[in-house]
Amino acid sequence: MTIYIPTPLRPYAADQASVEVQATTIAEALASLTNSHPQLRNHLFTGEGKLRAFVNLYLNDEDVRYLPAKEATSVTATDTLSIIPSIAGGAGRTDGRAFGAKSLRGSN
Amino acid sequence: MATTTSSDTLPELTTDDLSRYSRHLILPEVGMEGQRRLKDARVLCVGTGGLGSPLALYLAAAGIGTLGLVDFDVVDASNLQRQIIHSTKDIGRKKLDSAEEKLVALNPALKVVKHDTMLSSANALDILKDYDIVADGTDNFPTRYLVNDACVLLGKPNVYGSIFRFEGQASVFATEQGPCYRCLYPEPPPPGLVPSCAEGGVLGILPGLVGVIQATEAIKLILGKGESLVGRLLLVDALNMRFREFKLRKNPECPVCGANPTVTKLIDYQQFCGIVPESKQEKALKNGIPQISVKELKSRIDAGEDVLILDVREPYEYQIANIGGKLIPQNDVPQRLAEIDRDREIVVQCRSGQRSQRIAEFLQQSGYQKVTNLAGGILAWADEIDPKMQKY
16 A cells, blocks of 8 residues: 655655555554654654654545544555644744744744 | 625625626626625734735735734745745835735725734734634644634634645634544644754745635635535645645544533643743753854854864755854764764754754764754854855
8 A cells, every 4th residue: 555655754754755565454554664664653653652643644535543443444555544744834934943932034 | 604694784895896806796606795795704814924925915806805914023035935925125024014015005995904913822812803714824833723722712714724845734624513723633743843844945836825725715615605625634745736635523522622622711832832931041951952152152163172063954055054064964963973073072053953952962862972052053153143144
């Protein structure tokens, strides 16, 4: 199946926009992905191995959180898994620290 | 939206309106009544930057009656690559004044309300309450959660757009039937884990694409026509020009819009997003890393002290401006530790002091004893030491 890697996480997946993995469940697909790209693990999962709250996973167009079997849901080679983290950009400042930053410069 | 105002109380169209909006009036989905709805509508744009620029311009052109703008920033040269409401002559001007001038020039009948402030928990409900729709064009997580919660508490739709590099997201949150931003993302990422656009960059056209999607959604909500993005997240990939969409569900356990909400008033969003105000002491030592000011670094270099400046930016950034540091881009540092002398004092430097802080922490964890971070990065150097240095 194909796993789509979002822009902010591509540096941790050898700059690839998508990765092909062989898997029978979502959990297997994620394990395969993080085994070949270990740096992704910290960005996707907490220390306890739980998916981080600001990262959403979609099997095709369905939120994995709302699938009855969740990450144990079986997948086929034609399915896609999309990782969708929250992004905040839009206006004109932020130097990483969001607002409250002393020097507000044009940024995103 | 469209059902809240009966057509009897809608403002009449003037002769000027009839000619100006003639291409709308012949659309069955707009027509006279729709145009009167637009004239009656009050939309708040939070931010007049990348997303707010096209959003406000198109709403003004479409005949929205009242447009509120929230911003406290001034126009900077680096904004002009994407913030098309501002012009070169506006550099240094308040964004609100610059935006108002363009909007009123485009449509003199438009009423612009300027909110020259940073949206906060203290003022958000008061500002938002006078509008029918809120369009979120902000650039940081605390304000995104603030806008979301305020919209849910007031029952206002939140037309959402967000961008990073070549990728954008758009949706409509906080209508009665649909999910809110917290249903999608219950918690923000911890500071530092997700790069900002200042670090990651953004394609100038992308906020145009996403901001126009937001404007389209706002207008559809006002007209009550078409299928809105409520319950759908639209993902825009400008590099490959792909639009994908995902189903969003209302989270029954959502702390704001769920059945038993725990957030019933606005909270401290900086704290919620893990942003702690810096005290003086923390400034000197951040996460265990000593911070050095540009002035101090300059005087130490001038005094001939042996300091290794490690520049962890990307090569193209180094080309724009540098202070002669050794260039190892942040992602290469783990593989190139052998090139970094453990016995010398190392001052890690980047554009603003963020990336360098993370790399300084990494070096410290890797056993380097004398690592400091250049506070404010090369931007502070340009401000305080070398005004001729190119800022970006």
